[in-house]
Amino acid sequence: MEEALKSEAHAHAPVEGFLWKYVFSLDHKVIGKQYYALALVAVFVGMVLSWLMRFHLVWPNAKIPGLELIAKTGAPGGIITPEYYLSLLTMHGTLMVFFVLTNAPFAGFGNYFLPIQIGAEDMAFPRFNMMSFWTTLVAFVVLLAAFFIPDGPPISGWTAYAPLSAIGKDAGPGLGWGQNLWVIAIGIFCIGQLLGSLNFIATTLDLRAKGMTLMRMPISTWAWFITSSIGLLAFAVLLPACVLLLLDRMAGTSFFIPSGLVVSDRLQNHAGGSPLLWQHLFWFFGHPEVYIAILPAVGIVSHVLTNSLRKPLLSAKVIIYSMMSIGFLSWMVWGHHMFVSGMNPFSSLLFSFPTLTITIPATIITLIWLGSLYGANIQINSASFFALGFISMFVSGGVSGFFLAQPSIDIYLHATYFVVGHFHMVMGVAAIFAIFSGTYFWFPKMTGRMMNETLGMLHFWITFVGTYCIFMPFHYLGLVGNVRRYASFVDDFMPTLMPLHKFITIAALTTGAAQFIFFFNLIHSRFRGKPASANPWRGTSLEWSVPSPPPWNNFGGEHPVVYHDPYQYGLKGSTGDFVMQTSPEQILNE
């Protein structure tokens, strides 16, 4: 009966008051900025932790003033203990992977720009959207709380391998309540990401404007859509894994703890569990997580690059299909993290094959970028340079993946600095470059002001050269057998490598310090930057058809109509060398 049923409403009214407008906001744009701000705080903490680690590696007996105030037992007298080094390492990895690489390129930019790029007023479920941010913030606070408990943060690494992570305080410092807080924080984080992913998918499927067919969505929107599909399934596996781990730790079950385990001279009261089970569950999430970090980066870079090249990429469609194949293959490769885990060697071969296959779509994407660069009149600015820097990092870091994907080579390189160099370049730094590129590109839209280009370029060159100085030598260190996760290298053959380690530490401190240029630029431009027009980069997608910054309902209550594919550059349009998606001009040969 019709009067018993009403149609669905997804828009919300404008709100007044600071608290409702900027804190408990339902507006996807404010939530996007909140995610971005959270990622900024997390990246700052994560970077300071990496400084502490690099400092300790080369000056293991030097005192770090003030550190003893936070870590009484971890750094007595300001000198980091080997155990506390592992705590720093665990927290660095956890903060960077979850709260930076997942939050900024996906949740941050995605929240802000996905609805605008498809012509929607907001996300499909604004309340869930607010909830997902606040859940993530709670996870962040719970995780950081581990620094301030007597025991300190866990020492089990961001992968929290069982049984080390499952036993409790017998296993070492930070493995009591520190590890509990870690598991709870990651569990809460999963809930936030699940809500966010659900929202992204529903919004993309349901709220596209008239004329916005799936293939007319910008590559960035496609990337967020594919990423949210991966996230929905990946975090749905990590959450149960965290539940099982928490039960092992707090309820006395034995999912991951084997029989007869003696730790700290005590026989553990558990039996029959499988440590490999944790690795399977964790990496079944963990490998797709790599693509949760990198696919939005691929999307952002493709979007920025097309605009900077002033001509369409060789094939936007092939990039989209390649991203889909990467997303699909990401579910079949988790075992390549476990080649030396004692898993059946035959399984290693089975995991190696799809891992090598995944390089095909990744290479296709890279070749499309490089091929599109040929003969293009690229616009010189911070956004385009960081996009090019991303490609450079993606290739340099990705090439070492070919080696690691093969079990026979990985057995030698496993747990060395080669692996650390590989994933920092291809996943960490590359995604960070895409975040920078996106920031310089979209800042005018988000704030209504331009960022300072001189500072941007300075920031780019120091960061670009600096990251190569840090992470390229890692590969060499790994090849000569420098193992990872050691707090100091004073024995055996390691001292000869110390000069190189010192060079890396100095590069890390310098590159890290250069990020304050970016931070200053961000704050200064927010208030003092040159006012930005609605379309300062002469872009074609929907975000450039609205004022900078956009009004609360994005399109001022109008319903945009989309007439074209997203990247109509290099044409003779009525307004220049481009035709906007909302322009009713007819394009010959479209």
Add this chain to the structure above:
Amino acid sequence: MSSTIISPAVLPRRAGPAKGSESGIWIALFAITMSFAAFTSALFIRQASSDWTHIAAPRVLFLSTAVLLVSSLLMEASRRELEGQPGPGTNEHGRRLAFVALTVLLGLTFLAGQYLAWRKLAAEGLYLATNPNSSFFYLLTGVHALHVLGGIAALLYLFIQLAVQKSVRRNLLRGVVVYWHFMAALWLYLLVVICVRL
């Protein structure tokens, strides 16, 4: 470089109507399926261990299964009531409320059945950490019960909307219906796992 001319453009294709809650629920079902797939995979790996035993499923589970299936049928009837045309001379509003209320009641009865099953196991000395089988029993039934509780909350929201405003959003209704059916289907799957594997 191709060129453009200014002229009335080709009429764009329409996007489909927004489905809101209904889409949201369908997407959530993928995540829930994935979570239970993860639990099941964990079970398959864990059962290879020598301490894997067997526990007899409490009989009350079959009763609660029947209750949940009937509630699923009632939910379907409620949907038809709400979406169909009213018959002449009937108290349409009261009937609708009664159908939804009964569904909620049966959902709560199911949870009571699960509680009895836990009590039965505990009376046999089988607790969460006693052996891997009991761990998985409590885990699977517990996580499912939490999801059912979420469904009951959604049904109560539907009931209140219906009682106060005499109407509900079509997509909300469809979303709740799909979710409730899924809970029954998921339970049937878990019952098979419990009977065959635990």
